[in-house]
Amino acid sequence: MMLLSRFWYAILGVALAAAIAFVYVGIHQHNRIRETDTRLIIDHDRDIVDWYLRIDSRRRLDALAIVSIDDQVRNGIVKANAQEKVAHEVREAMKKRLGDLAQKFSGLIKDEGKGGAVPIALFAVDARGRVVSHVNFDRAGQVKDDTFELGGFPVVADALHGWLRDDTWVFDRDSIYRVVARPVVAAEGAPPAGAVVAVRRVDDGFAKTLVDRTEVPVAFYVAAPDGDAVKVAARAVPDKSDVSFDGFTIEGKSPADDKSYQETGSSPLRQAGPMTVAYSRLIGMSWESGAGYVVARKVTSIADPSALLAGADESDKKAVPMGLLIGIALAAILIGIGATVVEHGMPLTKLSREANKFAKGQQDALPLAKLSGPFRKIGQEVNEGVERVIAKGGGASRKAADLEQILGPVPAAPQMSAFSFGLAPEPGPAPGRQSGPSVDDMLANLPPAAGAAPEPAKPAGPPPKPAGPPPKPAAKPAAPVVPPAPAAPVISSLVEDSSEAEDDATMVQKIPEELMAAAKSGEVRAIETADELVQWRQTFDEFVNMRQKCGEPTTGLSFEKFQGQLRKNKEQLVKQYNCKRVKFTVYEKDGKAALKATPIKD
Amino acid sequence: MRPRRTLRSPLVVALSLLAPLALSLGAARAGDLKARVTGFESLRPAALASATAADKKLFTLREFDPLVPPKYTNISAKPDKDVTLAIYGAGDKSGFGLGAVIRLAGGRAVPSTVVIPPGVAVFFRNDDPFVHHVKGPELSRDLRPGESHKLEPKGKLSEFTDDLVPSVKAWVVVEDGVIANRWPNPDGSVRITDMADAEYTIKAFFEGKAKTSVTFKVPAKGSVDLKEPIAVAPPAASGK
Known part of the structure; x- marks a missing residue:
């Protein structure tokens, strides 16, 4: 009953639940893959920054060649070597030249800094390690020219011995400098006359240049070995990155406390707020001074299905089929x-x-x-x-005998069950037959006791009266009031001959002619009440057995109600047909138990 | 907590530097000493460890310039900074004036070694444009640019380092009988003037350790020219 639509609703419900389940599974899968990918990306970011710094050193060293081979610089260094105290004139002349070279240097490596200020500091160092002259050094005000030396730094000492080298310095626990140095050769086959040094402070401009070329969010920090806090020296993120270093802090000395970081220079991935980060030590003197860089990525996870559309752009929406x-x-x-x-x-x-x-x-x-x-x-x-x-x-009621009138309350049963007993109307007439009258109809249509010819049943009408005097009583008791088995079909056929015969109603058989005659002749015998009850009891048992045989429920059936209803029906039929008795028989009809009533006038 | 003793006045520092010059090695000034320190090319300062660094943590790029002959690429000690000549003989510690001075300049200690008699102070002075954090026996403090710190070492040998600038390393040797410290010229030559006529011993120190010693006598008139060099180490074979 309505299975198709209900089944469709179930399909739709299950499909909706499955779709939501798929969404959650998809979100979780996305987040998991995203996290794994982010970890790989961060590892790659770390390598990218490392390689960038190496390549950057090479580019700066190459650019520094324009300084080391510059005649004016070389001559100034040679002059300084011959002087116990470097002459002021030498310093000033070289300073101007270094300024020009710094400008050119900056252009060569495309590191032009912010605000037009040249970010490259250049130093000319004599063979003793003294700074002959310098430009653009942001700490120049803290040192006197006469005592300014750089020869003790390994990178400068190497350059003074003919080596090209890079290094990273850390000053004051918060400033990082990238340094390259190369020797100045004044004569063939001679030791270096001095060295030139290029220094670039690692500031936000340096980080921005790095980020522009690598797309890696990076911050440089100093975790000084004797310091109590990590200071961020520079930071930058790509323009469209969801990573932000605003307010980024490194708690305590967390990078330095990591064993892997101390030994290999690289920390495991860590969580810093919404970002996944990795710390790396900067190669150079900074390795010991505590400088490093951190790369960061933000794992873009989807919190719930509602965030799916919020994070989708036009291309995502266009991808929907x-x-x-x-x-x-x-x-x-x-x-x-x-x-x-x-x-x-x-x-x-x-x-x-x-x-x-x-x-x-x-x-x-x-x-x-x-x-x-x-x-x-x-x-x-x-x-x-x-x-x-x-x-x-x-x-006149067209209703068939009410089962409940006969049997009392009947247990609930599904429609189309055998509770019709053959008394309830069938769902439809059998092929070739019309819907027949009810028991009442048939009772009403029974022929008069005088044994008139059968007539079509009428919906209503007064019961027929006997046409003559009461029949004489028989000399001996009449034949059994209940017709023999073959009699039933005969009576049934009489009823069925009627155009309004009803199979489903309790059948009231026509009274046999001989019985009607006997009745007219007065051969009537009373039926003992006890015998009638015995017969009804037998009928009840047969009825119950028939119902059980037909698989119909029998709970709620009681003989008291059963015989009470039979008595009512009997009285009605006796009154209607002026008969003495009514015979009730049980039979099966269409797989259901049914009752047939036969008036007997003897 | 030991109170810090800081000398900020350039005048005081200058006096401490000039004191050894103003005070002669001996009461009677007579001759000069000429000598030569050799073998310093073979000495490799620990502060320049990058020259032998194998783990490559100190640089990403290091290669020699083809224009420089290999024999000059040897990373070696600077005689005027790394080799200290401690002079023993006639005289007293007054030659040290207010004390010995170790400058922190150019990312290193100059000189890297001082040898003083007991009771003589050592001054650490920061000539660099950045902060140093000097650390050693009974000392651990920041020295801002231009600041000095006075220290009287208690042990025979004290080593000082810098947490912020790892290339800074200094040694203070305390020995009896030391009357003065002198340093060779950058080329290793030595010339000490106005020495009183007496017998002296010179010990050459490198990184707190005496490498060699030589004893000589300065005559009443004339100079002493040591024929044998003061060899602090065998000559270097090749550059590295």
Whole structure:
């Protein structure tokens, strides 16, 4: 009953739940893969920064060649070597030249700094390690020219011995400098006359240049070995990155406390707020001074399904197969509508059509066989209502014998069960037959006791009266009041000959002629009450057995109610047909137990 | 906590430096000493460890300039900074004036070693444009640019390092009988003037350790020219 539409609703419900489940699984899968990828990306970021710094050193060393081979610089260094105290004139002349070279140097490596200030500091160092001259050094104000030396730094000492080298310095626990140095050769086959040094402070501009070329969010920090805090020296992130170093702090000395970081220079991945980060030590003197860099990525996870659309851009939305989805939706709608039409619309239309016929008098009741599902129940209840109205108005009831009148309350049973007993109306007439009258109809249509020829049953009418004097009592008791087995079909056939015979009602057989004659002759014998009860008891047992045989429920059936109803029916039939007795027999009809009533006039 | 004793006045520092010059090695000034320190090319300062660094943690790039002959690429000690000549003989510790001075300049200690008699102070002075954090026996403090710190070493040998600038390393040796410290010229030559006529011993120190010693006598008139060099180490074979 309505299985199709209900099943469709179940499919839709399950499909919706499955779709939501898929969304959650997809989100979790996305987040998991994203996290794994982020870890790989961070590892790659670390390598990228490391290689960038190496390449950057090479580029700066190459650019520094324009300084080391500059005649003016070389001559100034040679002069300084010969002086116990470097002459002021030498310093000033070289300073101007170094300024020009710093500008050119900056352009060569495309490191032009912010605000037009040249970020490259250049130093000319003599063979003793003294700074002959320098430009753009942000700490120049803290040192006197006469005591300014750089020869003790390994990178400068190496350059003074003919080596090209890079290094990273850390000053004041918060400033990082990238340094390259190369020797100045004044004569072939001679030791270096001095060295030139290029220093670039690692500031936000340096970090920005790095980020522009690598797309790696990076921050440089100093975790001085004797310090109590980590200071961020520079930071930068790509323009469209979701990473931000604003307010970024490194708690305590967390990088330095890590064993892996101390030994290999690289920390494991860590979580810093919403970001996943990795720390690396900067190669150079900074290795011991505590400088390093941190790369960071933010794992873009999807918190819940509602965040799916929020994070989608136009390309994501364009990736949705709208045609397929619309097709699926339309198919689902059509299937749902079809199921509703088949299971609701069409039966309702049929009910409406039959009700219309019923209203026009084209039929006496709603044909239940043509109705299905809940509409059959509705039709049945309408029919019963009509019967009750007719009965109240005094009209002849078309209703078959009420089972409950006979048997008392009947257990609830599904529609189409064998509770009809053959007494309840069938869903529809058998092929070639019309709906027959009820028991009452048949009782009313029984021929008069005088044994008149059978007549078609009438809906209502006064019971026929005996045509003559009461029959004489028989000399001896009459034959058994219950006709022999073959008699039943005979009586049934009499009833069935009637155009309004009803199979489903309790059958009232025609009274045999001989019985009617005997009745007229007065050969009537009273039936002992005890015998009648015995017979009814036997009928009850047969009825119960028949119901059990037919698989019908028997709970609630009691002999008291049973015999009470039989008595009522008997009295009614006796009054109607002026008979002495009524014989009730049990038989099976269409797999259900049924009762047949036979008036006996002897 | 030991109170810090800081000398900020350049005048005081200058006096401490000039004191050994103003005070002669001996009461009677007579001759000069000429000598030569050799073998310093073979000495490799620990502060320049990058020259032998194998783990490559100190640089990403280090290669020699093809224009420089290999024999000059040897990373070696600077005689005027790394080799200290401690002079023993006639005289007293007054030759040290207010004390010995170790400058922190150019990312290193100059000189890297001082040898003083007991009771003589050592001054650490920061000539660099950045902060040093000197650390050693009874000392651990920041020295800002221009600041000095006075210290009287208690042990025979004290080593000082810098937490912020690892290339800074200094040694203070305390020995009886030391009357003065002198340093060779960058080329290793030594010339000490106005020495009183007496017998002296010179010990050459490198990184707190005496490498060699030589004893000589300065005559009443004339100079002493040591024929044998003061060899602090065998000559270097090749550059590294």
